[in-house]
Amino acid sequence: DAGVIQSPRHEVTEMGQEVTLRCKPISGHDYLFWYRQTMMRGLELLIYFNNNVPIDDSGMPEDRFSAKMPNASFSTLKIQPSEPRDSAVYFCASRFSGGYGYTFGSGTRLTVV
Amino acid sequence: KQEVTQIPAALSVPEGENLVLNCSFTDSAIYNLQWFRQDPGKGLTSLLLIQSSQREQTSGRLNASLDKSSGRSTLYIAASQPGDSATYLCAVSDSGYALNFGKGTSLLVTP
Numbered sequence: 001d002a003g004v005i006q007s008p009r010h011e012v013t014e015m016g017q018e019v020t021l022r023c024k025p026i027s028g029h030d031y032l033f034w035y036r037q038t039m040m041r042g043l044e045l046l047i048y049f050n051n052n053v054p055i056d057d058s059g060m061p062e063d064r065f066s067a068k069m070p071n072a073s074f075s076t077l078k079i080q081p082s083e084p085r086d087s088a089v090y091f092c093a094s095r096f097s098g099g100y101g102y103t104f105g106s107g108t109r110l111t112v113v
Numbered sequence: 114k115q116e117v118t119q120i121p122a123a124l125s126v127p128e129g130e131n132l133v134l135n136c137s138f139t140d141s142a143i144y145n146l147q148w149f150r151q152d153p154g155k156g157l158t159s160l161l162l163i164q165s166s167q168r169e170q171t172s173g174r175l176n177a178s179l180d181k182s183s184g185r186s187t188l189y190i191a192a193s194q195p196g197d198s199a200t201y202l203c204a205v206s207d208s209g210y211a212l213n214f215g216k217g218t219s220l221l222v223t224p
C-alpha cells in the first residue's frame with residue numbers, strides 16, 4: 001500500500017480564494033482524521049470520520065472550513081474564503097478500527113498571502 | 114479538555130548519550146498514549162503505543178513508560194545517534210480514536 005496520500009504537497013493562494021485539500025486513506029481503514037499543524041498551536045484535530053460519516057467536527061475553526069468524505073477512498077478539506085491565518089500544514093491520517101496504529105500522510109503546506 | 118505538555122521544547126546532545134523526553138497530560142482517564150517521530154517536511158511516524166493498562170513499551174533503543182495516576186509519560190532513547198534527530202511528539206487518546214498532541218520536543222544529536 002502506498003500509505004495515506006495527500007495532494008497537493010504545497011499550495012500557495014491569495015486571500016479570499018477557495019482552497020481544496022485532498023486525501024486518500026489506506027484501503028480498509030475506516031477512520032479518517034484531518035489535523036492542522038502550526039508553530040503556535042501544534043497539531044490540532046479538525047474533524048474525523050468513521051465509515052465516511054463525520055463523527056466530531058468540533059475542531060473546525062469556523063464556517064469557512066468544510067470537510068467531506070464521499071466514499072471510503074477519498075476525503076476533501078475545503079477553505080472558502082481562505083485567510084492568511086489559515087496558513088499551516090494540514091495532515092490527513094487514517095486507521096483501522098480493529099487496530100491501534102495511525103498512518104499519517106506527508107501533509108499539505110498551505111500558504112495564504 | 115485534555116492538555117498535553119512536552120518538556121523540554123528542544124534538546125541537543127552529543128552522540129552516544131542516553132536521553133529522556135517528558136510528556137504530561139491533565140486528564141488521567143486516557144485510552145492510550147503514543148509517541149511519534151516527525152522529520153522536517155514529513156508526516157508522523159508512530160514509534161510506540163502504550164495502552165492505559167500498560168506501564169511501558171519497548172522497541173529497540175526506545176522505551177516509553179506511562180504513569181496514568183501522575184499524568185506522565187517518558188520516552189527513553191538509549192545510545193543516541195545523529196539519525197535520531199527529529200521532533201518527537203506525544204499524543205494522548207481519551208476515546209481510542211482522536212489524538213491530542215503535545216507541541217513536541219525537537220532533538221538534535223550531534224556527531
